[in-house]
Amino acid sequence: MKEGMPLERVDPVHVRRNGRLWLDFGGCDYLRLAHSPALRQALVRAIQTHGWNVAASRLTTGNHPLYERAERKLARFFGAEAALLMPTGYTAPLAVAQALAGMFTLALVDEEAHVCLQDAAVFLGCPVRVFPHRDVDAVARWVRRLGPGARLILITDGLFGWNGAVAPLAEYRRVLPRNSWLLVDDAHAAGLLGRRGRGSVEEAGISRERLVQTLTLSKALGLYGGVVLCSREIRRRVVERSGCFGGGTPLSPALAAAVETALVELRRALPGRRRVLQEAARLRARLRAAGWEVLETPAPIVALFPADRREARRVIRALESEGIHPPWTEYPGRSAGYFRFMLAPAHTAEHLERLRRALLSVRGAQGRPDAAGRRARAG
Numbered sequence: 303m304k305e306g307m308p309l310e311r312v313d314p315v316h317v318r319r320n321g322r323l324w325l326d327f328g329g330c331d332y333l334r335l336a337h338s339p340a341l342r343q344a345l346v347r348a349i350q351t352h353g354w355n356v357a358a359s360r361l362t363t364g365n366h367p368l369y370e371r372a373e374r375k376l377a378r379f380f381g382a383e384a385a386l387l388m389p390t391g392y393t394a395p396l397a398v399a400q401a402l403a404g405m406f407t408l409a410l411v412d413e414e415a416h417v418c419l420q421d422a423a424v425f426l427g428c429p430v431r432v433f434p435h436r437d438v439d440a441v442a443r444w445v446r447r448l449g450p451g452a453r454l455i456l457i458t459d460g461l462f463g464w465n466g467a468v469a470p471l472a473e474y475r476r477v478l479p480r481n482s483w484l485l486v487d488d489a490h491a492a493g494l495l496g497r498r499g500r501g502s503v504e505e506a507g508i509s510r511e512r513l514v515q516t517l518t519l520s521k522a523l524g525l526y527g528g529v530v531l532c533s534r535e536i537r538r539r540v541v542e543r544s545g546c547f548g549g550g551t552p553l554s555p556a557l558a559a560a561v562e563t564a565l566v567e568l569r570r571a572l573p574g575r576r577r578v579l580q581e582a583a584r585l586r587a588r589l590r591a592a593g594w595e596v597l598e599t600p601a602p603i604v605a606l607f608p609a610d611r612r613e614a615r616r617v618i619r620a621l622e623s624e625g626i627h628p629p630w631t632e633y634p635g636r637s638a639g640y641f642r643f644m645l646a647p648a649h650t651a652e653h654l655e656r657l658r659r660a661l662l663s664v665r666g667a668q669g670r671p672d673a674a675g676r677r678a679r680a681g
């Protein structure tokens with residue numbers, strides 16, 4: 303893994319690289335709220351009123367009333383009993399694991415789980431076993447092997463952001479013993495999945511009983527910071543037991559103040575998801591017809607895996623000739639790089655056509671015949 307190239311985001315769909323503007327399909331600002339003028343104003347106003355930093359832990363003098371107010375709004379929006387703000391999305395599952403330490407005899411972690419979940423599992427103080435990606439049968443086999451008396455926690459991303467795969471949460475619930483817990487990191491699904499934007503838990507239609515959902519505010523919500531959504535009892539445990547929570551400075555009070563605006567903006571942006579999902583499905587169908595293997599997903603994510611370095615270079619050249627910054631991605635823990643495109647409501651039909659043209663120029667011409675393209679031209 304190496305550092306990404308310096309990129310300056312100039313508006314919802316463009317980045318500046320080496321002084322030149324490029325059309326951008328990268329990142330996780332799914333609804334492009336990070337560029338919302340309302341959010342920008344809310345932050346500036348909040349800094350002017352409340353300052354930038356409480357300069358102390360929430361266990362001492364840093365517990366600004368803005369935090370609890372934002373937490374009430376977040377709990378209501380996501381339909382949880384309680385919420386707790388964390389400095390980042392990365393620290394949210396770590397804090398949960400510190401709070402739940404000692405409760406389990408085994409933690410089962412999806413092999414593709416985000417690195418923050420793998421780190422969090424260590425804090426649980428019980429053996430940790432990795433199960434094959436989204437493999438419900440493998441989880442069921444663990445349950446049978448462990449027999450009665452096991453106290454399990456299953457740890458997974460709700461939506462795997464690198465390719466858009468969704469965790470089968472309802473199926474996990476079906477095969478796990480009733481006393482098992484789920485820790486679901488919904489950094490990518492919050493605001494993106496579920497009718498009300500409540501994430502993979504809403505999408506799966508499962509209850510919040512013995513379930514902790516962690517989020518980041520820095521993707522679909524366009525803000526910054528982490529959130530734990532849980533019962534009041536678990537919130538109390540995190541506050542009392544977690545070093546990640548109590549041992550440091552909380553997120554800026556200005557960010558907490560802006561949570562309310564972020565939720566208003568998110569609600570307003572939710573209907574815009576429909577067109578983007580249709581566009582993403584159409585693009586995936588065209589790419590498949592051209593011979594690419596593309597995963598189906600309810601997210602506006604299109605992950606493309608070039609056959610080799612030569613093809614990767616051809617994709618890069620084709621994208622650049624359309625003025626598109628190539629979103630070449632190397633995820634932590636993944637050996638091969640790939641292209642990850644994210645379609646946002648702010649992308650116009652012309653932007654999407656440039657992307658389609660670039661990608662189909664690489665395989666549409668020489669892969670399987672571009673049937674969808676031929677149909678469109680014939681019509």
Ligand SMILES: Cc1ncc(COP(=O)(O)O)c(C=O)c1O
Nearest residue numbers: 390391392416418489518520527
């Ligand atoms: C699945 C997942 N969880 C957690 C995080 C960390 O969130 P944050 O950036 O707010 O620390 C990320 C990445 O940004 C992520 O992709």
